[in-house]
Amino acid sequence: AQTVTQSQPEMSVQEAETVTLSCTYDTSENNYYLFWYKQPPSRQMILVIRQEAYKQQNATENRFSVNFQKAAKSFSLKISDSQLGDTAMYFCGSIGSNYQLIWGAGTKLIIKP
Amino acid sequence: SQTIHQWPATLVQPVGSPLSLECTVEGTSNPNLYWYRQAAGRGLQLLFYSVGIGQISSEVPQNLSASRPQDRQFILSSKKLLLSDSGFYLCAWSVSNVRNEQFFGPGTRLTVL
Numbered sequence: 001a002q003t004v005t006q007s008q009p010e011m012s013v014q015e016a017e018t019v020t021l022s023c024t025y026d027t028s029e030n031n032y033y034l035f036w037y038k039q040p041p042s043r044q045m046i047l048v049i050r051q052e053a054y055k056q057q058n059a060t061e062n063r064f065s066v067n068f069q070k071a072a073k074s075f076s077l078k079i080s081d082s083q084l085g086d087t088a089m090y091f092c093g094s095i096g097s098n099y100q101l102i103w104g105a106g107t108k109l110i111i112k113p
Numbered sequence: 114s115q116t117i118h119q120w121p122a123t124l125v126q127p128v129g130s131p132l133s134l135e136c137t138v139e140g141t142s143n144p145n146l147y148w149y150r151q152a153a154g155r156g157l158q159l160l161f162y163s164v165g166i167g168q169i170s171s172e173v174p175q176n177l178s179a180s181r182p183q184d185r186q187f188i189l190s191s192k193k194l195l196l197s198d199s200g201f202y203l204c205a206w207s208v209s210n211v212r213n214e215q216f217f218g219p220g221t222r223l224t225v226l
Contacts, residue, residue, distance in 0.1 A: 035214055043151075043201060045217035091156065099145065099207070101215055105156045 006104035023092030115140035119218035136204030
């Protein structure tokens with residue numbers, strides 16, 4: 001069975017700093033997808049970034065990028081030039097052949113002014 | 114473009130009363146549909162998912178049930194609410210047969226008193 005682990009319950013950084021959120025996963029599959037979602041105080045779940053496991057190149061979306069280490073089963077999210085609006089819960093997820101998205105417990109990120 | 118609606122946005126119900134939460138998706142056909150529950154400050158717990166009309170899979174045994182009477186309509190129900198049913202309920206959809214991201218509705222905040 002797939003599992004996803006986020007070991008950082010809460011993090012806080014100053015505005016404009018760079019922050020990295022960690023995520024590790026466990027799967028026996030070769031073809032799977034990984035995601036980071038953001039849930040701001042409004043509680044709307046928003047997709048931040050996705051990564052196909054068969055692609056070696058790390059995904060990037062503006063200030064958000066991932067460090068995908070397939071052998072280590074690690075999928076960390078880097079937020080550059082952090083902004084106050086980045087304050088949110090961040091969830092890592094993995095989806096495999098059963099099409100079910102397995103979620104981590106989340107990391108609460110606080111950006112301080 | 115696709116949109117997903119949930120209602121009501123907020124609900125306060127007494128213990129033992131029935132429940133009906135509705136979710137509808139527009140702009141897509143034959144989506145996979147999901148119901149999640151999220152306790153305050155916690156991760157997402159998958160309750161039900163559906164790959165087609167009348168096809169419901171339950172992930173967590175409890176006093177909740179789900180139905181999919183139409184292709185893009187997903188309903189979460191209970192005959193008698195418990196205090197432990199309080200939480201934030203999220204509906205999501207994804208493209209069927211594709212390991213793709215899930216798209217979430219705005220959620221329903223349920224308080225059982």
